[in-house]
Amino acid sequence: MDSNPTSLSIAFIGASLGPLYLVDPEQGACSQLLEAFLIADAEQLGREWPFVDDSEAAALIAQMKQGLGGDPDEMVWEFRRLFAIGPTPKPAPPWGSYYTDREGAICSVATLELRRWLAAQGIGQAAGDGKVEDHVGHMLTLMSWMALNAPNLLPEFLSRHFLVWTEHFLGILQDSTAHPFYLGLAALTNASLCGIRDELQLSITYPRFYR
Numbered sequence: 001m002d003s004n005p006t007s008l009s010i011a012f013i014g015a016s017l018g019p020l021y022l023v024d025p026e027q028g029a030c031s032q033l034l035e036a037f038l039i040a041d042a043e044q045l046g047r048e049w050p051f052v053d054d055s056e057a058a059a060l061i062a063q064m065k066q067g068l069g070g071d072p073d074e075m076v077w078e079f080r081r082l083f084a085i086g087p088t089p090k091p092a093p094p095w096g097s098y099y100t101d102r103e104g105a106i107c108s109v110a111t112l113e114l115r116r117w118l119a120a121q122g123i124g125q126a127a128g129d130g131k132v133e134d135h136v137g138h139m140l141t142l143m144s145w146m147a148l149n150a151p152n153l154l155p156e157f158l159s160r161h162f163l164v165w166t167e168h169f170l171g172i173l174q175d176s177t178a179h180p181f182y183l184g185l186a187a188l189t190n191a192s193l194c195g196i197r198d199e200l201q202l203s204i205t206y207p208r209f210y211r
Contacts, residue, residue: 009050014144021137051195067181091176
């Protein structure tokens, strides 16, 4: 396990944000994480949040807390509207391939390239329970795992497979929701990933976006 402070901070970001895109709030699988945000002092957590300006992080965490303190049913339904798999079209699909594939395919060339790259690195179920599709939640979780277990792979993973589409997607997500929790989550995720990009001095070549 890597104990480098930067790697630990990157792992914290992925572990703190990834499940919030993956787990229905009603299911309880991330209830401890949601509770931690709810009871946290926004100013203090903002000062501790890595890669983001203290005041910006505090404001976005406060926005998330506002959403968590509202009607829980509204939050559940907003999660399902935004992220749950089903026949209803999503306003901001959380898969990178959707934005970079001409036809909007969820599993496209970008997804297959990611799978091949992970296989070549010997990364399997331990990193992401076998689900290597380019869903933002899975990739944040994978980023966390990689930061602790294979930090030498992070620059290529981030610059070739993840950060090439996240800023685009997270901007669309912010335009697609009025719920304070998900507005704050999208903005905090974007600020955190941009901060990681700058910390690691990554050069990103962005693909063409079709939507």
